[in-house]
Amino acid sequence: MRTLIDLLRDWMPEQRWFRGSGASELRHLGSYVLEHIGDDEDVYRIIVALIVDEQTLPESGSVPAATIYQVPLVLREADSDASARGYLGSIQHDGASRTVIDGPHDPAFAAALLALVASEGQAGGETGDDVTRAFGLPMPGIQLGNFASSRVLDGEQSNTSIICEMRRDDEAATPIIMKVFRILADGDNPDVTLQTALASAGSRRVPAVVGNVSGMWLDPRVSDRPARGNLVFVQEFLPGVEDAWRAALRAGASGDDFLTPARTLGQATAEVHAVLRKVMPTVPTTPERVEAALAAMRTRLDATIAEVPALAEFRERALACFAAARDAEWPISQRIHGDYHLGQVLAVPGRNWVLLDFEGEPLSPLEVRNAPDCAVRDVAGMLRSFDYVSGSLTMTAGSEQAHDWAIAARKAFIEGYGEGLVEQGIEGKELRALLDERVCAAYEIDKALYEARYEALHRPDWLGIPMGAIERLLGERESAASNR
Numbered sequence: 030m031r032t033l034i035d036l037l038r039d040w041m042p043e044q045r046w047f048r049g050s051g052a053s054e055l056r057h058l059g060s061y062v063l064e065h066i067g068d069d070e071d072v073y074r075i076i077v078a079l080i081v082d083e084q085t086l087p088e089s090g091s092v093p094a095a096t097i098y099q100v101p102l103v104l105r106e107a108d109s110d111a112s113a114r115g116y117l118g119s120i121q122h123d124g125a126s127r128t129v130i131d132g133p134h135d136p137a138f139a140a141a142l143l144a145l146v147a148s149e150g151q152a153g154g155e156t157g158d159d160v161t162r163a164f165g166l167p168m169p170g171i172q173l174g175n176f177a178s179s180r181v182l183d184g185e186q187s188n189t190s191i192i193c194e195m196r197r198d199d200e201a202a203t204p205i206i207m208k209v210f211r212i213l214a215d216g217d218n219p220d221v222t223l224q225t226a227l228a229s230a231g232s233r234r235v236p237a238v239v240g241n242v243s244g245m246w247l248d249p250r251v252s253d254r255p256a257r258g259n260l261v262f263v264q265e266f267l268p269g270v271e272d273a274w275r276a277a278l279r280a281g282a283s284g285d286d287f288l289t290p291a292r293t294l295g296q297a298t299a300e301v302h303a304v305l306r307k308v309m310p311t312v313p314t315t316p317e318r319v320e321a322a323l324a325a326m327r328t329r330l331d332a333t334i335a336e337v338p339a340l341a342e343f344r345e346r347a348l349a350c351f352a353a354a355r356d357a358e359w360p361i362s363q364r365i366h367g368d369y370h371l372g373q374v375l376a377v378p379g380r381n382w383v384l385l386d387f388e389g390e391p392l393s394p395l396e397v398r399n400a401p402d403c404a405v406r407d408v409a410g411m412l413r414s415f416d417y418v419s420g421s422l423t424m425t426a427g428s429e430q431a432h433d434w435a436i437a438a439r440k441a442f443i444e445g446y447g448e449g450l451v452e453q454g455i456e457g458k459e460l461r462a463l464l465d466e467r468v469c470a471a472y473e474i475d476k477a478l479y480e481a482r483y484e485a486l487h488r489p490d491w492l493g494i495p496m497g498a499i500e501r502l503l504g505e506r507e508s509a510a511s512n513r
């Protein structure tokens with residue numbers, strides 16, 4: 030009979046969050062064991078396995094050539110139902126046959142994980158693994174109800190999120206969402222750090238934070254000590270809400286303008302940037318920092334051309350666009366969202382926009398994502414997203430008016446952002462810098478390059494959207510420059 034690692038070697042490469050290639054070599058690195066809560070006698074053990082793939086191809090030379098995956102599993106007694114959700118197969122474990130269930134699909138895992146956070150508990154490794162540890166860290170003052178049921182959030186996701194409903198008779202019956210980070214890295218996860226900082230500052234522009242699970246493990250990429258990082262993030266779940274991507278697609282498809290939502294989204298973005306400036310470190314702008322930002326754009330340009338050679342014809346014009354931004358005023362560096370687009374924002378009735386997923390660009394290294402950056406990057410990200418609405422409507426429905434729709438929405442977003450900054454007391458030189466068109470154009474090109482690479486890797490049918498945008502943006506910039 031197969032062992033656990035045999036089973037995982039077949040199953041993991043089929044998962045959405047798996048980043049490896051055909052050359053992957055998966056090996057068990059460690060695990061932590063959660064205490065089983067409740068009276069389901071079929072549960073034998075709840076293990077969170079850390080699996081390393083040392084053959085992961087380096088991405089543009091900057092991502093370490095090993096990936097560590099977090100794989101929660103529930104081992105059940107052998108006669109469990111093979112048609113159950115999350116069924117992986119049977120293995121030989123501790124001298125007996127056991128059924129393995131993908132943890133997020135098993136309520137026993139969800140209940141155990143929630144209890145770890147709520148009780149500020151600790152989970153240790155299996156015998157022989159004295160390094161791997163997980164620590165539950167509840168947000169101070171948080172009131173949690175009693176676990177009733179759980180389900181995995183459907184949809185295309187980089188991580189795996191579990192929604193837990195609480196018992197209805199509890200006072201604190203708000204549902205919660207537990208995001209299990211699938212890929213572990215040594216260092217703080219900005220999703221946890223930034224949303225916790227915003228929630229602690231009283232911001233309602235992110236869901237309330239319930240807590241997180243942090244951990245340590247032996248990591249082949251860290252030689253002198255165990256690695257430490259975030260394993261799970263727990264937040265209030267906002268049920269029945271729509272994200273801004275869907276709302277914008279609907280409006281764009283039916284020809285309804287999106288001016289008010291785009292304007293209020295700009296205001297909400299300014300509000301979040303202003304809070305992050307207050308509660309997280311900032312760095313003054315210097316010519317060296319500006320040069321480093323532009324150098325990173327040039328590096329991304331060449332790395333993207335290497336992967337998407339059709340972009341080579343735009344190289345000189347993209348370099349000219351970056352060079353033009355050098356003469357502009359730049360804002361201070363601060364913590365930002367980092368991968369801001371319409372799909373990261375929820376329209377919550379009575380609460381306006383709520384932002385999600387502050388992990389930054391999934392293809393960028395963690396130290397880059399944890400460093401202060403230019404807030405214009407987020408503005409440019411959202412502008413690109415309005416263009417994606419138009420690109421996707423043109424691609425799927427041959428829409429002719431979608432382009433003008435996007436231009437109007439982009440303008441309203443920028444206006445709302447400016448208004449929001451002023452409302453937050455940001456004025457003068459800093460206000461001008463945050464709205465500078467040359468800096469924004471450079472970041473838009475940079476983002477479109479990221480998107481070209483992302484689409485080439487994940488959705489080749491969509492590659493035309495960022496490619497078309499790069500051509501158009503560079504053309505617009507040139508005619509604006511020649512009219513000056």
Ligand SMILES: Nc1ncnc2c1ncn2[C@@H]1O[C@H](COP(=O)(O)OP(=O)(O)O)[C@@H](O)[C@H]1O
Nearest residue numbers: 186187188189206236264265266267372385386
């Ligand atoms: N607190 C929440 N309330 C409601 N829906 C949420 C919440 N958090 C996430 N979602 C939904 O889950 C989707 C994926 O969440 P996200 O944080 O972007 O995960 P990932 O990093 O795995 O992509 C979001 O687009 C949203 O639809």
Ligand SMILES: O=P(O)(O)O[C@H]1O[C@H](CO)[C@@H](O[C@H]2O[C@H](CO)[C@@H](O)[C@H](O)[C@H]2O)[C@H](O)[C@H]1O
Nearest residue numbers: 187274368370371372390391413414417480483
């Ligand atoms: O949400 P993620 O953190 O997984 O972000 C990645 O995937 C996004 C696509 O799901 C991708 O966003 C791009 O496509 C969106 C439409 O599907 C569009 O709204 C965005 O503007 C565009 O960048 C994102 O870049 C990537 O990091």
